Amino acid sequence: MSTPDDDFGHLVHRTPARVVRAERTEDVVAAVTGARADGLRLTARGAGHSVYGRSQVDGGVVVDVTGLRRVEAPRDGRVTVAAGATWRAVVEETLPRGLLPPVLPDYLDLTVGGTVVVGGVGGTTHALGVTSDHVLGLEVVTGAGEVRTCSPTESPELFDAVRGGLGQVGVVTEVTLGLVEAPAHARRHTITCPDLPTMLADARVLLADGRWDHLQGAILPTPDGWRYTLEGAELFSDKADDVLDGIEGTVQTCTVTHAELLSRLEPLETALRGLGAWGNPHPWLTTFLGDAAADDVLPRLLDRTDPADLGRFGRVALSPIRAGAITTPLVRTPGGGDLFALNLLRFPADDAETARRLVADNRAAYELVRAAGGVLYPVSALPMSAADWAAHFGERFPALAAARAAHDPDGLMTPGYEVF
Ligand SMILES: Cc1cc2nc3c(=O)[nH]c(=O)nc-3n(C[C@H](O)[C@H](O)[C@H](O)COP(=O)(O)OP(=O)(O)OC[C@H]3O[C@@H](n4cnc5c(N)ncnc54)[C@H](O)[C@@H]3O)c2cc1C
Known part of the structure; x- marks a missing residue:
């Protein structure tokens, strides 16, 4: 750490x-x-x-807050955890009982509190939204030093200012998450597409019919150019349906345990740690782009992205999400239809000058996405002014500012986001 x-x-x-x-x-x-x-x-x-x-x-x-790591036993379809617990600890407690939060981040070593204050995107987001959509209740120490509990029915204005609120009103100390049944196995499908239009077409087919429980995509740099891939998984207890109709790309399928599916980033982390590159600078950009803008913006974004700046293990993550799946008010999305999580996950060389250049490049790429109606997913590496954040939160900003004034009257909380 x-x-x-x-x-x-x-x-x-x-x-x-x-x-x-x-x-x-x-x-x-x-x-x-x-x-x-x-x-x-x-x-x-x-x-x-x-x-x-x-x-x-x-x-x-x-x-x-990593010492706040208690994970209670699941009860009545919910689990209460201290905010410094990792998702890995949550999975270890719930999956053996056949239960999981409906959405988990791809990477399980994030804390639950640190994730729900940004949203939390993962393999089931295409249908089920972000982790913060499945929070049932919170305990928060406000910037005024008060211990408060909140939920959709108890102090909902505080609840909605904390979820996706970038830590601007208080420190989350406890989170209650809804749970759903978690089948033991998964059929994992990897689709390789010859080009971007095929990838987008397959993504749209799979998103529309909802045949898979997990659905994500990535455009990978290779010595021969971009490689367009989608990853889907169907969870099952007895038998998978294996429906592959309507997919134009080439599909490879294997069976894994649900636990193995959730640990799918571990080989990447192991490879990067092996190369000594896990600790390099990470000038990442994470956004949401409306589907209607995708055919126009994505080729332009790929044209201006040098594969060398992503690094050998980097990628342009491109994962479809159904309209309305994300419901946390402060997790901003482009309105009006399906969308894509669009991320530049860069693992460049350990070189300060390159990192500085790529942070500046993130701003230019963000402007390209924003000009097409896209929005930032705030875990990005780029400077954001208070005016940028006010524009980002848009019609929701007054509610966040009012909650900040009410619960953090001295304006102490989380200056690192530079929202206020
Ligand atoms: C390798 C890697 C993989 C990732 N994978 C995903 C992913 O799959 N999906 C996804 O959505 N994001 C992902 N992220 C981004 C990640 O969700 C965010 O950066 C998240 O905020 C990190 O949580 P953390 O526990 O590390 O928090 P920190 O980095 O320690 O904190 C992040 C922010 O949250 C605030 N914060 C932390 N804890 C609390 C709390 N208890 N109460 C109030 N505020 C708090 C901090 O003040 C800070 O502003 C990934 C990041 C990395 C580096």
Whole structure:
């Protein structure tokens, strides 16, 4: 894990005045109260997997929440976890009982709290939205130092300011997640398409008929040019349907356990760690693009993306999502139809000048997406001004600003996002 003056991006470094390691909600209350008394700003820190200083604070207080890691036994179709628990710990508790949260991030070593404050995109997002859509209740220590619980029916304005709210009103200490039945096996289908139009056509067919439980895509750099791929999985207990009608790309299929499906990023992490490249700078850009703009914008984005800037293990993630699947109010999406998660997941060489250039390039790529009605998924590496964030949150910004004023009157919380 990175130090409090660093994160997975290795692009921004801010030195805090102090670090508080919280093991109980009371420790978070004491940290917030102390920060208020000393006039210091404060940020929660989970697994440190943000990429642009979002969990850092210059001269302020970092509250390391990874000691808040209790995962209760599932009960009545729900599980309550401390916010510093990782998704891996949640899966280890629930999957052996045949249960899982409906949506999990691709990477299980993020904290639950650090994920639900941004949304949380994963393999089932195409149909079921983001992790924060399946939060049933929260415990939060507000910027005023109060312990509050909230849900869709209890203080819904606080609930909706925390989910997807980039930590602007308080520190999440506990999360209750809904659970669904989790079949033991998966048929995993990898589709290789000859070109972008075929990839988009197959993605649209698969999204429309919803035949698979997992659906994602990626455009990979190869020495011979881009490789267009989709990955789907059908979960099953007894027998999979294996419906492959209407797909134009070439399909390869294998059977894995559900646990293996959820660990699908581990080989990539192992390879990058083996090369010593896991710790390189990560100037990532993550966005949502409306389907209606995809045929026009994607070729332009690929034309201006140098495969060398993605690195050997990098990719342009391109995953279809059904209109209306994402419901968390502060997780912004392009309105009016299906959409794509569109991410530049770059693993370039360990070179500060290249990293700086790619952060600047992220801004240009973001503007291309934005001009076509797309929006940022905020875990990106690029500077965002307060005006950028106000435009990003759009019609939802007044509600976030009002919640901030009500629950964090001194404006302490999470300066790393530079929203206020
Ligand atoms: C290798 C990797 C894989 C990833 N995979 C996915 C993925 O599959 N899907 C996806 O959606 N995203 C993914 N991300 C992005 C990730 O979801 C976000 O960066 C997330 O915020 C990181 O959570 P964290 O626990 O590491 O939090 P940190 O980086 O420690 O914190 C992130 C932000 O959340 C705030 N925060 C953290 N904990 C709390 C809390 N308890 N209460 C209030 N605020 C808090 C911090 O102050 C900070 O602003 C990935 C990132 C990496 C590096």
